[in-house]
Amino acid sequence: MSSITAPDDEATDGADSVDIDANGHADDAADGTAVDGDTDRYTFDDLSVVMGTYNEEEAIGTVLDDIERVTDGRAEVVCVDGSSDRTPEIAREHGATVIEQEPQGYGVAVREAVLTPDRSVVVTTDCDDTYPMDRLPDFLDAINEGPDVVSGDRLYHGAKSMPAFNRFGNQAFAALASLLMGERVHDTTTGMRAYRREVVQEIGWTENTGLSAELLIRPLMRGYDVREEPIEYAERLGETKLDPIEGGAAIAKSIVTVCLEERLRRF
Ligand SMILES: Nc1nc2c(ncn2[C@@H]2O[C@H](COP(=O)(O)OP(=O)(O)OP(=O)(O)O)[C@@H](O)[C@H]2O)c(=O)[nH]1
Ligand SMILES: [Mg+2]
Numbered sequence: 001m002s003s004i005t006a007p008d009d010e011a012t013d014g015a016d017s018v019d020i021d022a023n024g025h026a027d028d029a030a031d032g033t034a035v036d037g038d039t040d041r042y043t044f045d046d047l048s049v050v051m052g053t054y055n056e057e058e059a060i061g062t063v064l065d066d067i068e069r070v071t072d073g074r075a076e077v078v079c080v081d082g083s084s085d086r087t088p089e090i091a092r093e094h095g096a097t098v099i100e101q102e103p104q105g106y107g108v109a110v111r112e113a114v115l116t117p118d119r120s121v122v123v124t125t126d127c128d129d130t131y132p133m134d135r136l137p138d139f140l141d142a143i144n145e146g147p148d149v150v151s152g153d154r155l156y157h158g159a160k161s162m163p164a165f166n167r168f169g170n171q172a173f174a175a176l177a178s179l180l181m182g183e184r185v186h187d188t189t190t191g192m193r194a195y196r197r198e199v200v201q202e203i204g205w206t207e208n209t210g211l212s213a214e215l216l217i218r219p220l221m222r223g224y225d226v227r228e229e230p231i232e233y234a235e236r237l238g239e240t241k242l243d244p245i246e247g248g249a250a251i252a253k254s255i256v257t258v259c260l261e262e263r264l265r266r267f
Pocket of ligand 1: 051052053054055056080081082083101102103104105106109125126127128130166191236239240241242
């Protein structure tokens with residue numbers, strides 16, 4: 001795991017309730033089960049996995065089956081759905097909480113999704129079977145080690161399944177954000193991250209297509225402890241909902257706007 005920034009004491013006050021494993025071993029809770037004498041660690045019972053869903057009937061069954069298998073059915077799942085196909089029915093059959101919303105773009109759905117859970121740890125994902133749900137225990141373990149945000153870095157392993165145009169764009173977004181923030185980040189547009197709930201509750205989110213970048217940049221620039229975790233990335237099931245040119249321009253604009261806003265906030 002590559003560490004991006006040191007924690008800012010003031011900003012991470014909300015994290016005080018969690019103890020790091022006395023042995024310094026994150027692996028003790030790799031199955032999300034609190035071990036004896038270690039009851040302050042978050043487990044799958046503290047985990048919400050949230051996503052925007054928009055006509056994902058090809059993928060949603062697989063994604064929700066994976067979450068159920070990996071977390072023993074203990075993680076809560078929240079889908080903010082704008083579909084006209086069977087996606088919401090399939091989600092409900094799998095026990096997910098479905099919030100219906102007119103389709104208004106990625107960020108409008110995902111903002112609602114991250115703000116909905118009452119549980120302490122919120123993990124975002126896409127509903128297209130691209131993100132490795134079998135890494136949920138690692139993300140939970142990583143949060144238990146102390147960070148406020150753990151961000152899946154798809155580019156670390158090369159992201160060969162990503163279309164070349166998107167890969168190039170994502171590298172360019174990371175370079176742009178790194179330059180403007182003065183901190184090296186490797187994947188600003190990943191959809192898989194774990195957050196301590198306080199982080200998503202305390203920050204006001206403004207972006208739509210660029211929300212994924214905003215969800216990394218604002219916490220980082222406010223001094224939260226943000227870490228990147230290399231992940232594999234798979235080919236998408238079903239149709240993309242993002243126009244690469246229009247979406248790419250919106251993301252670049254969000255990165256510049258959010259970085260400038262966060263810099264001005266410091267004065
Ligand atoms: N509710 C809702 N969900 C959306 C909307 N737009 C996108 N999503 C969901 O947000 C997630 C991300 O969209 P994707 O199409 O995967 O975008 P992407 O990951 O940038 O592009 P891909 O390379 O195709 O995966 C998916 O789970 C979509 O179903 C929307 O307007 N409303
Ligand atoms: Mg996707």
